[in-house]
Amino acid sequence: MAKMNLLQAINSALITAMTDDERVMVFGEDVGHFGGVFRATSHLQEKFGRARCFNTPLTEQGIIGFANGLASQGSVPVAEIQFGDYIFPAFDQIVNETAKWRYRSGGQFSCGTLTIRTPYGGGIAGGHYHSQSPEAYFAHTPGLKIVVPRNPYQAKGLLLSSIRDDNPVLFLEPKRIYRASVGEVPEEDYELPLGKADVVKEGSDITLLAWGQQMDYMEKAAEMAEKDGISCEIIDLRSILPWDVEAVCESVAKTGRLLIAQEAPLTSGFASEIAATVQKRCFLNLESPIERVCGLDTPFPLAHEKEYLPDHLKVFEGIKRTVQF
């Protein structure tokens, strides 16, 4: 196995997918010769040619519209939106087109081969438009899958599964840890299942649930809580849509408590959906109200980024509130 950071793991996944299947094409703003602003697509154009890895004009609705058509033709597009914040010009194409293509045609046509990659989240001093976590907007749209890796190993395995899955996948990459997260990644081909959560650590007093770049904070907060004698079970959701209700409810049935952390604002975030479902399924198992530790309901700030974001301390306090309820 090789040591890779998260970007290198994504690059490795793209090379694997493009080598394996010549229908795979990678495109977006600056992804060609330059390799993308974060260099996730480095050297792909050299290896696979300009026809399979190319720059597009600066048009998010165009990129996704084009990708939809390409996917419906039978090619395998991996489209990059440079920042999750800039996905909204493509919102109509994703929500009204990508997601409904198979359904509206009765299964005659589909854009199932499409994967949309985009960096998301804060922590890089990016301000309003380089920091948002847009997963909940898309989780309200039947027909999409939404996947968020937390480390290089997951990034490669989940991205390969996403590219090969017969449904359109929105693949959100935690950009704060693009280079910070380094780990062992197999150089060969492997896949991780979509829709399955990962129980990172077992515990008995409370279930901590998050995804992507929040996971590091969960582990840190759990360490703090353990010192206070609180045993935490940590679950990485990995897939937002569909999500692994069984793993989560099984854990909550055991611990009796649930804390969900997300970077996105509190109101109508995906944590709300999880809370409602767990409340219905595990009502009699719950020892305390389900806790949500989230971003504030403000636009993402610049100077107050650290204060705004959920972190290990906020999660730690949330754990104590829940356990002491």
Added chain:
Amino acid sequence: MKDRNHLADIKSSHKVSIIEKGTVDIPMLQLLNADGTLVKGAKKPDVDDDTLVKIYKTMRYIRILDERMIAAQRQGRISFYLASTGEEAASVASAAALDNKDMIFSQYREQGALAYRGYTTEAFMNQMFSNEKDPNKGRQMPIHYGSKEHAFMTISSPLGTQIPQAAGYAYGQKMQKEGKITICYFGEGAASEGDFHAGLNMAAVLNCPCIFFCRNNGYAISTPADEQFAGDGIASRGLGYGVKTIRVDGNDAFAVYAATKKAREIALEENAPVLIEAMSYRLAAHSTSDDPTGYRSKDEEERWRQKDPIQRLGKYLSAKKLLDEEQDEKDAEQMRQTVLAELKKVEKTDVCHIDELITDVYDKAPWHLQEQLDELKAHMKKYPDAYPNTSGRL
């Protein structure tokens, strides 16, 4: 790295040069006069007589289908309809100039293209009545046809979204060496959407073998073309994107055929997009929810009736003895009978089984959809009378 400075070819000038509407002359291709004679100096396009007769009959059929379905909507038998009256040549003659396997991305007024490829009356009806034989499984409003067999991408309601999609589809055709192209239809109103800009720009830059076919029919619902754009129609935009462009008389089946044939050649041989602007007029209402008497005059409509595409080609064919007028009337009556008979037959067909509510959202229904369907069916069993279309087959 090579120098890719786009300023290299620009000529400089010491005068302020104003380039404005009308400075660039974009002529309109016309081959047939309104009386069915060839324009002076024009030649008939390279097309055999059988094809010409098929174009004519398809146009005739579509007008009859449109008339009957508008009536059916007025009788409350279907919820909605969109007619293509006055614009039949745009969709039918362009489809005739294509290979039947070329992909069509339609807007919603191209039933003529579908009929030309052999889509049957029954198939039209199945979709409009949203029944269990509708290949779209009753999931969209009437006229949102889609047929894999006829290389006709299922129509989407949001305006203009098909334009960048067609570019992407065409790119895939090029990459997989299908030897086929994509045609994308839209109206001049849809050309105001951002997707139009995105699609043409991407197709031009990425060398996509795609024909963008604009039916400039004068109105987008009630908004006339002069409130839709201030420039020289849609054709002038093609030049701005570096897209080869043809403007054509959209009511002239010969001109539409010739332009589309040429555009297909360019698309396929040069891997380049072509924009066609077909100048026409929507004699029909926008849809059955629209009433054009509220925003335009009868005189205006009458002037365009004089340019009717069906009569124009019909006159040519009669003069060439390719059409017998008496037989033509009998054929038209037969078409009316067929449409009515199919309508009566199809409207009795059941809607899809309730299980189809959750199929095709994903490749396989995930847990939450299955759970929701199970709950719904249990509820329906309790109150079957409230859900009469489906509860009998739970």
